[in-house]
Amino acid sequence: MTITCFIRYQLDPFQRDAFKTYAENWGRIIPRCGGHLVGYFLPHEGTNDEAWGLIAFASLAAYETYRSRLKADTEAGENFAFAASARFILREQRSFTEVVEGTFGISAVQ
Numbered sequence: 001m002t003i004t005c006f007i008r009y010q011l012d013p014f015q016r017d018a019f020k021t022y023a024e025n026w027g028r029i030i031p032r033c034g035g036h037l038v039g040y041f042l043p044h045e046g047t048n049d050e051a052w053g054l055i056a057f058a059s060l061a062a063y064e065t066y067r068s069r070l071k072a073d074t075e076a077g078e079n080f081a082f083a084a085s086a087r088f089i090l091r092e093q094r095s096f097t098e099v100v101e102g103t104f105g106i107s108a109v110q
Contacts, residue, residue, distance in 0.1 A: 003060060004038065007053040008093045015088035016042060019051060022088070025079045030055055033069040033076065034062065049090075060096070 011019050023040035030037040038054035057063040070076045083089050 004054055004056045004097050006095045006097050009051040009089055010091035011049045011051055012088045013048040018086050018088040022083055029076045034066040
């Protein structure tokens with residue numbers, strides 16, 4: 001994967017469980033629509049209103065294909081509607097990044 005969509009969410013910290021459900025739903029939807037789900041991440045310590053989602057793609061063209069599939073996917077539409085009605089996402093930012101070769105997926109030396 002060469003391109004990763006890095007999504008930063010500002011959450012209502014009192015609706016953490018709603019965001020967890022939202023993220024779990026994407027675990028089924030994103031791969032079906034063509035994205036490589038790296039993962040969703042909830043706050044654990046420190047800031048309590050910031051979460052992330054990382055989705056990788058072979059190229060920006062692959063991302064555009066994914067977006068088209070996502071728009072046509074019934075469950076994706078339902079998940080977007082869930083977030084809009086529950087209002088647990090206060091802000092969302094997207095950045096596209098590329099991995100620095102030799103720095104990703106390196107395991108700790110035992």
